[in-house]
Amino acid sequence: MIPPTLDFTAFLSWLEESPLGNWGQTLPEQLSQQLRSERWGDMPEWNETLKRLPEIDPLHIELQTQVAIGDISLMDKGRRLALQATLMGLHPWRKGPYKLFGMHLDTEWRSDWKWDRVLPHLEPLDNRLVLDVGCGNGYHCWRMLGAGARRVIGIDPSVKFVYQFQAIKHFSGKHLPVDVLPLGIEHMPAKLAAFDSVFSMGILYHRRSPMDHLRELKDLLRPGGQLVLETLVVEGPQGTVLVPEGRYAKMPNVWYLPSPDTLIGWMRKNGLQNPRMVDINTTSIQEQRATDWMTFESLEDFLHPDDHSKTVEGHPAPLRAVFVAEAPF
Secondary structure, three states: OOOOOOOOHHHHHHHHHOOOHHHHHOHHHHHHHHOOHHHOOOHHHHHHHHHOOOOOOOOOEEOOOOOEEOOHHHOOHHHHHHHHHHHHHHOOOOOOOEEEOOEEEOOOEOHHHHHHHHHHHOOOOOOOEEEEEOOOOOHHHHHHHHOOOOEEEEEOOOHHHHHHHHHHHHOOOOOOOEEEEOOOHHHOOOOOOOEEEEEEEOOHHHOOOHHHHHHHHHHHEEEEEEEEEEEEEOOOOOOOEEOOOOOEOOEOOOOOEEOHHHHHHHHHHOOOEEEEEEEEEEOOOOOEOOEOOEOOOOHHHHEEOOEEEEEOOOOEOOEEEEEEEEOOO
16 A cells, blocks of 8 residues: 555556556556555654645745755744754655755765766756666756656655655645656566666666666667666776675675776677766765764765775775666667
């Protein structure tokens, strides 16, 4: 059963009339299975958080240069503090930042910095159907909509992220064509071949089979559609791959960190056309850090205390690269 606080009605209605109509036959049951309350012990508290959000017309929504919802004049300091306390019921907030009625929701990641690195290398998103795989709470989905996408669908199996997205969308007027579903890529219909653009950012290294992930991504794209892939890499020639035996930057679920040339070869082998690296960047402790909205350990705790060029385990520090490619016609 889907909790009433998570309203997918408008999305399911759109789906019936869309090129993805067949998916609509199975999706309601998938959503119900993923949202079974016994799987998520904190779901009653998350539902209460959404119920406590005030009903207020935002008057102003800015998605092109930031995610800013609501005119500051609509809330005084006391109401903003009350809103902050309510939204802390969904702590930790990892992707952002967001600005709500003048309140700065300062997340762990400066996801806007990543977007600024990615945006110049995209095919224009104007009127495109976009899928964001592993989207977290949907920050980049909002930015994709702000860049002109016709509709944006984010998927992430972590249900708390879906609640965080719904909390933000609550203040947007709820009518905007952007949704986050509690699904993993394995829940998507096989060989859908429907999306103009597919994003996978920060996901590949968490997959036990990177080859399968690349194939799944390609199969979601329409012929000629664009894949945008951002992932951890290591320096080295083609064939170089780091497979951490234990943890990587305290993460237990990191499987493969290829060199850029190795990943480009993997993309070609899976049939993606013209794969190329368009950006590479060492993650800084200014881009990923603990904040009042994410009070747990963050990047500075994951790096070697005497040498930030290494993780605490002695591996190369996080180096993130962006790749783009196209599906074959």
